[in-house]
């Protein structure tokens with residue numbers, strides 16, 4: 001059984017290139033839904049990904065998370081090749097522990113308490129001991145302000161609390177990259193803002209790189225280091241939020257921002 005000790009150490013320093021994707025392409029049933037995707041993320045950066053529904057945002061995040069296999073292209077993570085020739089390389093097995101993902105809808109087990117939700121996979125997949133799993137769960141929950149709920153059942157939690165627990169669950173493996181796919185889309189704006197604030201703190205205090213698909217332009221404009229605009233499966237714009245919000249020469253981006261702004 002795999003143990004935590006056998007997982008590879010992490011090398012990339014804050015500010016260094018953590019993820020480097022080149023030429024990613026993906027088709028489903030003959031339709032290309034991701035093409036020519038070249039994408040770098042730096043350790044400790046928040047990258048906000050925007051774009052119309054169906055433009056390929058989730059597909060890219062899923063490719064980075066190892067949940068979908070592109071038909072073409074390469075992905076390097078923490079300085080090593082983790083994807084090429086349509087498949088994960090051996091190095092991915094260790095690097096995958098450094099990548100966490102959170103989804104829009106609650107993916108917690110409703111009948112279990114928070115602690116069991118967090119510790120089930122690490123204990124089963126890694127054979128982590130009960131006491132280590134509990135220690136990690138406590139610190140992960142503390143990071144998202146949910147430690148007092150460690151024994152609550154998930155059905156007793158509000159939507160915002162559940163998403164914070166979902167983030168804590170992703171933190172159990174001490175990820176260096178956190179992929180968040182519309183994690184606040186089902187929440188009221190003030191609750192969404194609280195959840196997004198957690199991400200800002202994780203970036204600031206832990207140096208975690210975050211890629212976040214969101215329609216929240218207020219967050220994008222104040223918290224993003226990079227802003228990526230997807231259009232028909234391609235990265236049409238990759239820039240700073242300042243430039244994206246003030247003087248992009250991509251008309252589709254301007255229209256998109258106007259349509260969803262604040």
Ligand SMILES: Nc1ncnc2c1ncn2[C@@H]1O[C@H](COP(=O)(O)OP(=O)(O)O)[C@@H](O)[C@H]1O
Nearest residue numbers: 028029033051052053054055056057058059060
């Ligand atoms: N497993 C799949 N099988 C077939 N089509 C898919 C699959 N996953 C995504 N698609 C299609 O790919 C396109 C891009 O999807 P997605 O990446 O989810 O877009 P977004 O997240 O920007 O809304 C959509 O048209 C979607 O229907």
Ligand SMILES: [Mg+2]
Nearest residue numbers: 057058059181
């Ligand atoms: Mg999506």
